[in-house]
Amino acid sequence: MSQHLPLSKRAGLGSWLMFPLLTLVLAACGEGALEGDGAGDGLLESGASLTDVRVRLMAANITSGNLQSYDPGHGARIMQGTKPDVVMIQEFNYGDNSASAIRGFVDATFGPGFSYYREGGAQIPNGVISRWPIIDAGEWDDTQVSNRDFAWARIDIPGPRDLWVVSVHLLTASSSVRNTEAGNLVNFINANVPAGDYLTIGGDFNTDNRTEPCFSAFSNVVSTSGPYPADKNNNTGTNASRSKPYDHVLVDADLRAYQTATVIGGSTFPAGLVVDTRVYSPLSEIAPAQSGDSASSNMQHMAVIKDFLIPVDSTDAGTGPVTDAGTGPVTDAGTGPVTDAGTGTDAGTGTDAGTGTDAGTGTAQVFINEILANEPVSDTAREFVELVNVGTGAVDLSGWTLVVGTATKHTFASGTTLGAGSMLVVFAGATGIPAGLTNAVAASTGSLVLSNSGGTVTVKNRSGATVDAFTYTNALSGTDGVSMNRSPDVGSGGTFVLHTSLSSLTTSPGKRVDGTDYNGGGSGDTDAGTDAGTGTDAGTDTDAGTGTDAGTDAGTDTDAGTDAGTPTEPVITAETESNNSAATANGRVAAGIRVSGSISSVTDEDWFSFTVDAPGTATVSLSMPGSADLDWFVFSASDLNLYVARGYTTSNPERVSFNVSQPGTYFVKVVGYAGAMSNYSLDVTGAGVVRP
Structure with a gap:
């Protein structure tokens, strides 16, 4: 969702000042009090006033393994060791992606006091984790890609200003596509973010260099100039080979004026830190991170951190939020x-x-x-x-x-x-x-x-x-x-x-x-x-x-969509647009009847319905000509956020069998991986899948 407020970000950005006091890093965090996080990282010994609050921001697309998730634990250890306050996180998948699984990941990695927002219905969702209360959040549409959007959150950091955080994962397709994404995001920001609040954009930009056109677009709302975060060897690259600047934490002029060195233990990084456990020394400063974490299988990015020292009223400093964002209003x-x-x-x-x-x-x-x-x-x-x-x-x-x-x-x-x-x-x-x-x-x-x-x-x-x-x-x-x-x-x-x-x-x-x-x-x-x-x-x-x-009244249901025993929807053999949501899904797909379709753009997604009248095993198979890479996800009508099964490998056909425990209506969503487009054939079979 997006938000419409009367004030917008100022278009121009001025020079910024470096304050060598404390650091703010854009990182994956949640709501909670400030106590207990500064004593061990050397940040509070730098001469900061008691009326200043350190904010550490982190950009983190640091999944590993084969599932684009945080299950293997390498990325979680990096976040635990660097102690960010706010994280712009990409590929926010963990466990079965249920609310309890995500809550458990946040609790274990950051603590039960942290809050989070995770966009719904996305294959590789963006999100925000925060030490302080998230008072509003949502997603703005990324028209260039179908499996994630721009996730944003408004955070009640200490002091009179809120912090607006946007977590992004730009498309790898081309610099022109990334420029389009940047322009669209700038328009959302100008329409929704008050000029008096702080703003940060962070995440995986997939940029090959720092002169790509998208940075010119972003410069309308945030500062894109150096100096840039680096590791101990002064390397600013953030991809796995450390040769390209894929990942960024960008802030507006108001916030950049309060940027300070990132200090962890006895180490100081004047413009922020690129976290590469392969070269970080001494590694004990970022325990429990291990030297091989950044080299783990399929970790294609390094986390990026920036620190800021934000002035607040003396009544706010160090006390954490006054109210618990989870308690809601007084009205019951x-x-x-x-x-x-x-x-x-x-x-x-x-x-x-x-x-x-x-x-x-x-x-x-x-x-x-x-x-x-x-x-x-x-x-x-x-x-x-x-x-x-x-x-x-x-x-x-x-x-x-x-x-x-x-x-x-x-x-x-x-x-x-x-x-x-x-x-x-x-x-x-x-x-x-x-x-x-x-x-x-x-x-x-x-x-x-x-x-x-x-x-x-x-x-x-x-x-x-x-x-x-x-x-x-x-x-x-x-x-x-x-x-x-x-x-x-x-x-x-x-x-x-x-x-x-x-x-x-x-x-x-x-x-x-x-x-x-x-x-x-x-x-x-x-x-x-x-x-x-x-x-x-x-x-x-x-x-x-x-x-x-x-x-x-399930017993006298006249709606065929919820009465699995007597479906009356016509059987289809071909996709018809527009079918880009469960509400507009094509149906019914019947057992033994192949359906032809096409993913025709990078934002296209096709939804189909099928009916199951008895528990059992169902199989979905998606065939593509040539080497195109399309994926599919199955959802039950009762939960369109958590998929029941998925085919998301490079196999062709993408065929997976799975258990269906409840009769009812189910949906198949077909998407292109990383902007792939192709014709396809879809088959849904199984003893319980209703036939023509």
Whole structure:
């Protein structure tokens, strides 16, 4: 997701000053207090004032082994030994990539107090790890590549300014492609990053030299001039052979003014450090790193570190963050919604609960029913918040507000009314409203800024009282294009779950979870039962087990996408565009029927659906002509973030068999590795894969 703020980075960058006090390195870090990290690395002995805070930034594409992951441990030891505060990390894969696996990696490498953001749905995701709280994060679309985006985070470092961090992995294809990526990223930064905050861009640029055009583009927002980080031999190269400057930590002029030498133990690196364990001496200074870590199999990059000494108020220095980013706001999202005008939570207790939808009588019951924070293809206009009124009376929303975090993002216009048994959706931008959807409005501020890493959405009435609030985590917002929805749908007491766990649809703005129109009443809502039959259509859905909402009644499901036993989707034999997401997937792929397709650009990705009606072994095979390298990933409809299986080697065909434990709908995503393009043939077979 991207963020739209009123201020942008200044275009020009001036000269910078070197302060020989402390160091800031762009590195993989997380939230937490400052204590315990400076005593052993020699940084606090350099004469720094107690009102200055050392920030170490690291750029780290230091995976090893055959899986582009941190499982082998070489990269983790390098990060442990150099103690970065903030890491811009690439190829952020570990274990099964579940939330618990990634959390475990961060805890073991940096500590349980660190926070992180990892982009969702990417083959080799970018991310940010931080000692201090990440207060907002998301991804901006990299149009030149299909298996990762630009991951960004806004970090609450000590002092009055926030630090904006962008983790990038530019394409190897050509310098012109990298220049395009740089130009696009600069546009995102200018549109979203306040001029008064600090900015750093770091990661794997894959640049062959320091005169590539992308540096000219980046110079509009960050400093690209020397001196450059180096190892003990003054070598500034960062690829495995140390001949090319692949990796960088670039900062804006405001931050570069506070750059200081990187000091580790008794060693000092005036412009920052290129970490190569093969030449670092004494190695004990960066223990537990080992001399062979940088020479490990398939480690193609060296980590890069820069240090900064940032002035803060004396009340901030050394104390760490005052609040825990994980605690959320004071409002308890678990308390559920309240009714308008203080009439209580029971729709039957209003002044005239039996009179139906007359705005002058009845009692409104308004709450948040659905939120899309992780919009598809980084089109932030498509973020939305859906409100529903399951009460017996309409409510005048004039002057009500929708608040994200602490920022008011939408004020409802005078005369806005939400009828009984009605929904209203607030989209981030007018272009995000689907064609034909009439019960929707665009946010009055032009954006919602719903973070992929978690946040709080609050609805307030015109007097400022909270009507409903919900705090969500990355578990509900980490999947591209998949919303979070109450379960049961339109149930005021329901908990939020991934939309795909309720329906074959990824979202359903302005409608029930199965895509049908909403005509009043609650789905399993204990309050809705008190006025069944008096609302616009309450009598038809007071029983969640037999209601018309297919998403909550698997036994009478009319949606073929979630009823594996009787799929009604036509069988396909060829790909049709656009099928670049699970929501637009081509389907159904049937067992024994080959499907032809084509990856036609470096950003193209093709999605297909298939149905499994019994547990067992399934096999996916992808054949390409010639030497093209295409990869595939299989996802279940219930989790579009964590793949079930993948074919990602250089084999042709890419054929893998895997166990399918649950019947249901599954998706195959086909992508080109490192920008590869080719025609292909796709086959999905197995005893449980439904045939034509």
